[in-house]
Amino acid sequence: MAFWSVREELSQASRLRRSYYELLRDEMDRHILQYALIDSYNNFRSRRIPYPFVGKRELKPRARIPGIEHKPQNAFLVLFVEETIAEAHKKYIRFLNVNKTTKKNLLGYESLPLSGKFERSRKYLGSAHFIDLLKLLLPVDYALLIQRDPASKLKDRYSLSHFHVRVDWPIADAAEDLACSLRYISKDLYEKGDKYAEDIQKKFFEYYCMPVMIGGRRTAAIVASQYMKRSPCITTVYAGSSESRALIRISERGVSKSILMKFTNEELDQIAAAGNLAPRTFKKNYVVEREKKDGICIFQATYAITNHARPPDDGKLRELKPDLNWLSVGGQHILPKPGVWKYPPLPLNVIYT
Numbered sequence: 001m002a003f004w005s006v007r008e009e010l011s012q013a014s015r016l017r018r019s020y021y022e023l024l025r026d027e028m029d030r031h032i033l034q035y036a037l038i039d040s041y042n043n044f045r046s047r048r049i050p051y052p053f054v055g056k057r058e059l060k061p062r063a064r065i066p067g068i069e070h071k072p073q074n075a076f077l078v079l080f081v082e083e084t085i086a087e088a089h090k091k092y093i094r095f096l097n098v099n100k101t102t103k104k105n106l107l108g109y110e111s112l113p114l115s116g117k118f119e120r121s122r123k124y125l126g127s128a129h130f131i132d133l134l135k136l137l138l139p140v141d142y143a144l145l146i147q148r149d150p151a152s153k154l155k156d157r158y159s160l161s162h163f164h165v166r167v168d169w170p171i172a173d174a175a176e177d178l179a180c181s182l183r184y185i186s187k188d189l190y191e192k193g194d195k196y197a198e199d200i201q202k203k204f205f206e207y208y209c210m211p212v213m214i215g216g217r218r219t220a221a222i223v224a225s226q227y228m229k230r231s232p233c234i235t236t237v238y239a240g241s242s243e244s245r246a247l248i249r250i251s252e253r254g255v256s257k258s259i260l261m262k263f264t265n266e267e268l269d270q271i272a273a274a275g276n277l278a279p280r281t282f283k284k285n286y287v288v289e290r291e292k293k294d295g296i297c298i299f300q301a302t303y304a305i306t307n308h309a310r311p312p313d314d315g316k317l318r319e320l321k322p323d324l325n326w327l328s329v330g331g332q333h334i335l336p337k338p339g340v341w342k343y344p345p346l347p348l349n350v351i352y353t
Contacts (some may be wrong), residue, residue, distance in 0.1 A: 004252055007019060017156045018234070021082045023078070024125050025236055028146075029249070030338045031131055035138060036240040036247035037260050038288055038297060038338070044074035052309060054245050054259040059301045059351050063210060065211050076240050077143040077217040079165065079224055082233040084148045085238035092227055094166040095145050101137075101160055108260055108273040109164075110113075112136060121320040124149070137163050143220065167220040167227070172197075174226040175204035181229075183312055184320045191278065199322045207328050209248075209255045209303050217241055218248065225250040231334045254303055255327075261350070263301040275346040280292040285336050285343045297334050301351060304330030 009016060019334075044051045049072060057064050069167040085093060099105060101123045106114055109133045114136070122129045125146065136162070137144055145162040176189040179200045189197045207224035221239035237250040247258040263271065272282035287295040309326035312318055329352075333345035 003232070004234050005232045014242050018082065020156050021158075021234065025080065026252075027125075028078075028236070029237070031134065032078065032240075032249075033298065033335070034246060034338045035076070036180060036238075037258065040072060040074045040240075040245070041289060041296070043074070044070075045211050051260070052245060053262055056351050056353075058244075059257060059259070059329075061207060061209055061329070063211070063324060065214075065244060067243060070245060073241055073244060073245050074138070075217060075242050076138040076238070077137070077220055078238040079143055079145050079147075079228075080236040080238070081145070081147040081228070081231070083231065084150045085145070085231065088149055089227075089230070092167070092169040093145075093224065094168055094192060095162040096183040099162050099164045101133075101163055106163075107266055109140070112140070123160045125160075130160070134160065140164055142166050143217075143224070144299040146266075167224045169227045171201065171204070171219065171223060174223045175201040177229075178204050178207060178226055179320075182309065183310060183315065183317050186317055196320065199320055203322065203326055204322065207305070207309055208250060209257065209327055214243075215235075221248060221250060236255060236348055243336070245352065251303065254305065254330070256300055256302040258298055260296050262291065262294050262296050265293050265295065271346065271348060274348075277343075277346075281343075285340045286334055286346070288337050299348070299350070300331075300333050300335050300345065302331040302333075303327045 005014070007018060010018065041051050053069055057063055078092045085095065090096065099330045103120065106112060119129070121127050121178050122133045124130060134144070140163050143165040144160060145165045146148070146158060149159045149161065156164075172189055176185070178340040179185045179189065180187065184200060187193055189200060200225070202212050202228050205222070208225065210218055210222055217239050218241050221237045225235065225237050240246070245259060249256045257326050268283060268287065269279050272279045275282065283295060286297050288298060289296040304327070306325055306328055308321070332347065332349055334350060335345050338342045
């Protein structure tokens with residue numbers, strides 16, 4: 001059973017809202033991909049630093065990612081909620097009056113290069129200047145919150161309601177919540193001892209395709225994703241870190257990672273042929289940058305949970321077996337350049353080759 005209300009359970013009004021949310025999310029995907037990957041690549045080039053491409057092994061479930069921070073890489077965290085987060089959740093998702101995107105709060109944040117002519121309408125998705133505001137606020141520490149505006153006279157209007165949002169739910173509580181739902185424990189994280197509790201917390205990170213003991217925005221992203229399962233709506237979490245060099249996207253569809261990947265000219269021609277595209281058409285619509293004779297494309301890996309990461313059919317308690325995989329690679333694709341309208345993602349199996 002899904003933790004959110006599936007489309008067949010929604011009223012006609014709610015179905016229309018979900019369609020609108022998904023349309024806006026497609027636009028968000030495009031802009032976040034640009035900021036996370038292409039803009040980061042240009043940051044490295046402007047500083048004359050070779051771009052640290054992500055290795056294939058780093059995309060495997062349970063992969064160990066080198067703990068090296070790359071300062072030119074754009075880091076961010078965005079929570080995009082289909083509904084409006086209830087006031088009761090402010091204890092753990094810190095969206096308060098002091099960090100609302102009001103003119104007073106934004107102008108009082110000294111590191112933001114805002115003029116005194118800030119227009120309130122800029123914070124609404126659909127505004128001509130929304131993306132400018134989004135890119136201005138993405139580097140701010142902690143998270144941005146985008147949600148439906150209940151006070152708007154226009155139905156189903158979404159706004160960037162809060163910035164500098166903290167996620168304060170403990171990791172242990174998030175792991176406990178997941179383990180209870182999967183029936184590995186009945187109530188308490190430590191009910192079967194310290195070692196069992198430690199294993200559950202490790203599997204919590206694996207469930208979201210993250211290395212154990214990471215910090216910062218990636219940990220906040222998976223904790224927020226788990227916490228938002230308390231709301232019967234869709235939430236999409238976007239995260240980027242200076243270590244992973246990837247756009248991490250967590251939604252009701254699961255986890256995906258998008259990275260920049262370099263291919264030789266011969267490899268590009270092979271990919272084009274496999275997709276029934278002329279080499280010139282492929283390079284025009286899929287190659288985002290060139291390095292001499294090589295081309296750089298956006299590669300996306302999506303992950304599927306295994307039966308060990310699903311609630312058991314009989315609902316009975318079961319024993320955790322840490323060696324069993326909770327994730328597998330579900331899909332691998334070359335994505336078209338952000339903004340390309342006509343061409344779809346192309347399947348490409350590279351992680352295990």
